[in-house]
Amino acid sequence: MYHIISIRDLERKDLDYLLDRAREFETGNCRSCRLEDKLAALLFFEPSTRTRMSFATAMARLGGRSISVDSVEASSIVKGETLADTIRVVSGYADAIVLRHPKEGAARLASEFATVPVINAGDGAGQHPSQTLLDLYTIRQSMPVDGIDVGLLGDLRYGRTAHSLALALSLYGVTLHTIAPGGLEMPANITLELRERGMEVIEHENVEEVIRDLDVLYVTRIQRERFPDSASFYNVASSYRITPDLLSGVRDNLMILHPLPRAGEIDPAVDNTPYARYFEQAKNGVPVRMALLHEVMK
Ligand code: CP
Incomplete structure (x- = not known):
């Protein structure tokens, strides 16, 4: 498992494994699972509250750090920089990239230019795989x-x-x-x-x-x-x-x-x-994203 772009790339055993790992993070049974020397770049070119904040929270709870761009307007994309160049550059700063983008397929494209793992945090009307993991996690709780x-x-x-x-x-x-x-x-x-x-x-x-x-x-x-x-x-x-x-x-x-x-x-x-159960579902974003971040950066 390297990039997390689409649920289509994951088999059931991968989903079950990540959900089991998330449970370990939630219950504190993985105290040695840390990302203390790691940095995640959160590139959010569309608005977000839950996804961006829970990825940032997950990094912090793992002892790691995050840097972020929170809008197109706050980035050099407004000067005409391509997504490919942005991703190449940010790959040199961080150990993983979490990308939200308005265009379907953007995360897949980013993964082709990145030299670090890319996690799709929502690409237009395409996919939102980390959301799906927390949805499954919430169902499995009951x-x-x-x-x-x-x-x-x-x-x-x-x-x-x-x-x-x-x-x-x-x-x-x-x-x-x-x-x-x-x-x-x-x-x-x-x-x-x-x-x-x-x-x-x-x-x-x-x-x-x-x-x-x-x-x-x-x-x-x-x-x-x-x-x-x-x-x-x-x-x-x-x-x-x-x-x-x-x-x-x-x-x-x-x-x-x-x-x-x-x-x-x-x-x-x-x-x-x-x-x-929707507020509990949103809260589950943290252990699930801890599991995902740890998996791609450990
Ligand atoms: N569920 C979800 O993706 O929420 P945000 O848009 O606030 O991240």
Whole structure:
């Protein structure tokens, strides 16, 4: 394992190994696992709260350090520097690069120019593999992932967390229920790929028709920043919302996850129900990213 670019590059044994390692970091069972002489470069060319801060926290908790660029405007990309040159240069400063970029494929491209490991922290509508690991980690805290029913609700077209998670779940015999507003369905090539991997994928018109059959409901926001114009965003904005009323009759073990940030698709009143697990999920970003950083830099 060197670069972490796409869930497609990982087998189930790799995912299970990283999740087991994350558990060791969370429980303090890997006290000798340190990165004291290591430096991670966090290159975030799109906004982020959780991913950037949890990678920085993970480095600090491992005794390492991080340097960061937090926007395109704060970098020499505004002067016309290419991503390839930026990556070549930063490879000379740091022991690993964590990259968030608005263009799908940017992390793969970066890995071709880097001389240190690259971790994809989200590339446009492509992939977000470290998010998927913490999603799986959160599910595993409550139930085995194998054979469960997972609903993916929201913007499945542009939502990179949904793409990564669906591909990972296909390695666990999960039945996937997709629920998306018109025009924001899972891209056909990904649905085909999931089915070719043997996954049962069932498409639903609305969340009401399936919520009582789910073990996990994974809600995503509509990715407004990826829409070509504001009119097409407003056509689908506010088209779904999870409320306490919707949760009557759901399975006792239902877990509602969300990669966050949310933008109105989960009523804050749901936070007080036993099903809401999204803040715990965000917290799990630290041990999971400790495991990832340690793995690529040890
Ligand atoms: N889940 C996630 O990627 O959040 P941020 O955009 O805040 O990093």
